[in-house]
Amino acid sequence: MRIGVDLAAGEIAVLALADDGSVLRRERGLAAAIRYEEMLETVTSLVGAIEGALGTKGTVGVSLPGAISAKTGRVKNSNNANLIGADLRNDLARTLRRDVRIGNDANCFTLAEASDGAAASGVVVVGLILGGGVGAGIAIERRVIEGVNAIAGELGHNSLPWSNDEESARVRCYCGKTGCIEQFLSTAGLQRAYKARTGSYVSADEITRASAARHADASACLAEYEDRLARVLGSLTNLIDPDTVVIGGSLARNAIDYGTLRSAVARYAFTDRLDTKIVPSAHGDAGAARGAAMLWPAASNL
Numbered sequence: 001m002r003i004g005v006d007l008a009a010g011e012i013a014v015l016a017l018a019d020d021g022s023v024l025r026r027e028r029g030l031a032a033a034i035r036y037e038e039m040l041e042t043v044t045s046l047v048g049a050i051e052g053a054l055g056t057k058g059t060v061g062v063s064l065p066g067a068i069s070a071k072t073g074r075v076k077n078s079n080n081a082n083l084i085g086a087d088l089r090n091d092l093a094r095t096l097r098r099d100v101r102i103g104n105d106a107n108c109f110t111l112a113e114a115s116d117g118a119a120a121s122g123v124v125v126v127g128l129i130l131g132g133g134v135g136a137g138i139a140i141e142r143r144v145i146e147g148v149n150a151i152a153g154e155l156g157h158n159s160l161p162w163s164n165d166e167e168s169a170r171v172r173c174y175c176g177k178t179g180c181i182e183q184f185l186s187t188a189g190l191q192r193a194y195k196a197r198t199g200s201y202v203s204a205d206e207i208t209r210a211s212a213a214r215h216a217d218a219s220a221c222l223a224e225y226e227d228r229l230a231r232v233l234g235s236l237t238n239l240i241d242p243d244t245v246v247i248g249g250s251l252a253r254n255a256i257d258y259g260t261l262r263s264a265v266a267r268y269a270f271t272d273r274l275d276t277k278i279v280p281s282a283h284g285d286a287g288a289a290r291g292a293a294m295l296w297p298a299a300s301n302l
């Protein structure tokens, strides 16, 4: 049995996979943005609850919003400040009494989608998460590329491609740069764009609902969002030319029209025709925990 823990969600999500990939059980706990010690206790008790209910022990993989520094072994690049600098792998190994594997959340999402999700037929796959943040992972033949600095796929902190003067001067990012892709394609980025257009600050869900009801400002805002996303995917296509791009996160379903997005990407990519598949995720919110479980091979011995 393989257990996957997702620390990236609003609440900690844990699931157990059978060797055939079916979900045996799920548990959910407190928000991951709690005090660090409390998070360790919550993960340990959720894993214990699953193992108690199923009567067997499992391997544990963790989906982390951030990366583990190769230099220090500690968490870096996390949007959860409680995790930065933490010795997460050793602390969880101690409380769970076993080795723990940790993967970046976008990498875990990509691994799950490339293994048995919407990108299962893909060879070179990019998984893109569009939600509270913007992250991506790259998998080749179902193997995630981590990179020597553990940041492969961190395109949220590249600058928006083919940006105009207004876009490049626009927003300062928490990473210290200005004009990062995340500042345009995250939920907060969409909300900011809508406020710039209308003066009102509403949720991303309200914007997508208003667009579906043919509200002109909301539709224009989503068209602008789609064009920016197309520039990112066009630029990505020029760089690694994936055969499949799978999109997850809270904006993946309602904010994107996959037909028009594909045509827009074709305009930006340097090719006479675009054969790339661009699809929404199959596993939805469960993808990161599922991919975390998959950090261990099926039928691993503890």
Ligand SMILES: [Zn+2]
Binding pocket: 156, 157, 158, 173, 174, 175, 176, 177, 180, 182
């Ligand atoms: Zn940034």
